[in-house]
Each structure stands twice: as C-alpha cells, then as structure tokens.
Amino acid sequence: MVVPDEVATIFVKGRRPARMRCTLNGSIAFQCAIRPRGGGGFYINVGATLRQQGKLVLGQKLSAMVWKDDSEFGRDVPVELQELFEIDPEGKALFDALLPSHQRGIIQYVADARSEQVRIDRAVKMINRLAGRSFG
Structure with missing residues (x-):
C-alpha cells in the first residue's frame, strides 16, 4: 500500500x-x-x-x-513468551541481544500458534535454541 x-x-x-x-x-x-x-x-x-x-x-x-507503535518490540508479545522471560532471565537476556527484526520474528512465530499449548511449546523451543540447550 x-x-x-x-x-x-x-x-x-x-x-x-x-x-x-x-x-x-x-x-x-x-x-x-x-x-x-x-x-x-x-x-x-x-x-x-x-x-x-x-x-x-x-x-x-x-x-x-x-x-x-510504542510497543517495546514493534509487536505484541504473547503472554506465554512473557511468562517464559520471567522464569528464564538468561533466555530473556539472549532474546534482548538479538536484532529487533529477529526479536519480532520469534514473537510472530510464537503468536501465530492457534492454541495456548503450541504457543508455550514454541516459546520454549526458541529460547532453548538461543541458549544452545538440547531439547526434544
């Protein structure tokens, strides 16, 4: 447009x-x-x-x-990702170190899930990837 x-x-x-x-x-x-x-x-x-x-x-x-848009990341952060940040400060620090476009990409990936459980799973998956942790 x-x-x-x-x-x-x-x-x-x-x-x-x-x-x-x-x-x-x-x-x-x-x-x-x-x-x-x-x-x-x-x-x-x-x-x-x-x-x-x-x-x-x-x-x-x-x-x-x-x-x-006065939001912190230029997108609304899903509740599931916000809650993960609260319990995983290391993951939040890794997320904060990303470029803004990469942050928005993770936020969108989590937010696009239709169910709460899938949003939780995606949030955990992305933070684990950032931290280099092994996951299933």
Missing part, C-alpha cells in the same frame, strides 16, 4: 522503517512498518492474509489510519 509522503515523513526519519499500527477500511487492524521505497516514496506491506481477511484487491483504494 502506497503511503503519501506527507504522512510518511511525519514518522519515517531517514531511510529506516518506522514501526506503526494501522487500521484499513476501519476494520482490519495490524502492526506494520512504513518503509521507504527504493525509487522514492513509501509503502506499507499488506500481506496475503490481510488481503484475504479484508477481501482487498490490487489497485483498490483504501482508507487507512496509522499511528506510531
């Missing part, structure tokens, strides 16, 4: 993407980034899942509301 320069420049400083929250057509809410395009201008990536959810088609005009 193309973002007008007058909107993007409020949030984007230089060439670094700005973490945002967005609502499309008043109903589809998600976390995203306003990113600079190579040839000038700015965009927000609207992935296939969001396009299907909103029945969006290429070239369709959208109404969008964007605001700065």
